[in-house]
Amino acid sequence: MSLVFRLRHRFPSAQTEMDMAFEVPSPGLTVLFGPSGAGKSTVLSAAAGLLRPDSCRIEVDGRVLADTNCGIWLPPERRRVGLVFQDSKLFPHMSVATNLRFGMRRTEPGLVEYNEVVELLGIGALLGRRPHTLSGGERQRVAIGRALLAQPHLLLMDEPLANLDAARKAEVMPYLTSLKTALRLPVLYVSHALEEAMQLADSMVLLEAGHVMGYGSISEIAGRADLPLARRDDAAALLLCHVAGHDHGRALTRLESGEATFWVPLLDAPVGAGCRIRVPAREVILAGKAPEEISLHNIVSGTVRRVAEGPERHSALVEIALSGGALLSRVTSDAIARLRLRSGSSVLALIKSTSIEVLPA
C-alpha cells in the first residue's frame, strides 16, 4: 500500500511553477523536509483540500482523494484527511472531551477508538478542561487526538512541535513515537527540525523551491551524499538497528543493522528491541586497513558508493554502502586522494562508540 502524490501549481506571485511528485509506503510516517518556501505547506494544503492546485493527484491506499485530470476533487469536509495545525486550533468554547468528539460525531465509527486515543496520548486527566487552561504540549496532544478520532485515511501534521519549547517538545515526542507504531495510518509530517525528523520519520521527502530533491526511506535519504541534507553541518547517516546483545562486563551494547555490528555504551533496552542510530558524518574516519591497538570499538567494512563534493572547499562526502543502509563520512579531498577512494572501492569506517547517537524507536 502506498501514498501517491503529484502536484503542479503556480502561485500568482511566484516566478516558477511548483512540480512535486513522490510515492511513499503506507502506513508510515513521512516527513516533508525543506527550508521555508520549499512547498511543504502547499503539499499539506492540497492534501487536505484547502488549496486547489492547477493539477494534482492524490491516492491513498488505492483510494483517489483528488485527481484534477478526471475532475475529482473531494472538499475537505468529505475527504477524511486529518490535519493537525501548528497552533492546535482547538475550539475554545468546548471542553477537551467535546473537542475530541467533534470529528468523531461527524463520521462513521472506524478503527480508531476513543479510549485508546485518550490513553495513547495521555490526556485522560484533561477531558473536562477548557483548551485555554492547557499547556502548549497538552493542547497539541488533544489536537492530534481530535484529528485521529475523525477516522482519517491520511493524517497531516503541520509542524506540530514548532511552537513548543524544548521541554514541551520532549514531552510530546514520546507520544508521537508510540502513536506511530500503534496506528496503521499514513502520516505526512511537515518539519524543518532535522532532529525531530530523524527520530520520527519512516520515509522522507526532501523539498526545495517547489521541487522534490529526493524521497525514500529515512535511512536511504539520510545516507545519500548527493542530497542537500549531507551538506549540512549536522549531516548524519541513519541506520535502523536492533539490540543484539549486552556485554555488562564491558558496559557495552551490541547493535546490529543488516550485517554491520555497532558497539555503543550500555543501553537500557531488551535484546531484540528496535532502535535507530545516528552516525554524524564528521565523526566517521576512513581507513584502508584495520589499525591495531586503537580505542574505538567500531570498524565497519563497506563499499564506497559515491564521492560528492563537501560543503567546504577541499572537503568531500563519502557515501559508504552497508548491507543495512549507508554511512556518510566527511573528509578532506586530500584523504580521498591518499586512500584512492572512488565509487566501488572497499573501505573501513572507524566510529567511536560514543559518537553514535541512539534514538528510541
Added chain:
Amino acid sequence: MTVAARAVGFGLPLAVLIAWVLARYRFPGRSLLNALVHLPLVLPPVVTGWLLLIIFGIRGPVGSLLDAWFGVRLVFTSTGASLACAVMTFPVMVRSVRLSLETVDPGLELAARTLGAGRLDRLFNITLPLASPGILVGGIVAYATCLGEFGAVITFAANIPGETQTLPLAIYSALQIPGGEKQAADLSLVSLALALIGLLISEWAGKRLNAALGR
C-alpha cells in the same frame, strides 16, 4: 416593550446573516449592501420612517402585496412600529455582530472543515458560538435603542398609546398636555433606568461569555 422585543427578535437573525455575508465573502455589490445597511444610521429618522411608509404603506409596492396576500397592514400598527425599530437599530446590530465575527479565527473553521463539518454545521457550532458575545451585546444595545426610538416610529406607525407608543413618544405626548411634566419626568426616569440596565447587562453578559470562551 413588546415592540422592542419583536424588533430585536426578527432583526437580530437577519443582522447576523448580513454580518456573516459582509465579514466572510467578497462579491460585487458588497459595498452597496454595506452602505444600505448603514443608511438608517446617517439618515434623519423621519426620512427613514417616510421611506418605510412609501415601501410598506398600503399603497406601497411591498405593503400592497402584504395586504392583498396576508391581510397584514404594517402602517400605524404595533407590528409596523417593530419594523421601524428593527430598521433603525439594524446598523447597530450588524456592526456589533460583524466585529465579533471578524475576531473569530478562520483557522478554527478550517479545522472544523477537515473534521467533517459542512458549511451550516460550522456556522452554528463554531462561528456563531464564538461570536456570541458580540451578537448578545448587539441585541441588548439594539433593544435599549428600540425603546427610545422616536422619529421613524412616529412617521411610520404613528403615536397610538398602548399600541405603537414608545417611551419617547409617551414622554413627548405627556409634555404636550398641560400639567404632564410629572408624568414626563417619571417616564424619563424609566427610560434612564432601562438604558442603564441594558448597558450593564450587556457588559456583564459579554464578560461572562468571553470568560466561557477562554478570552
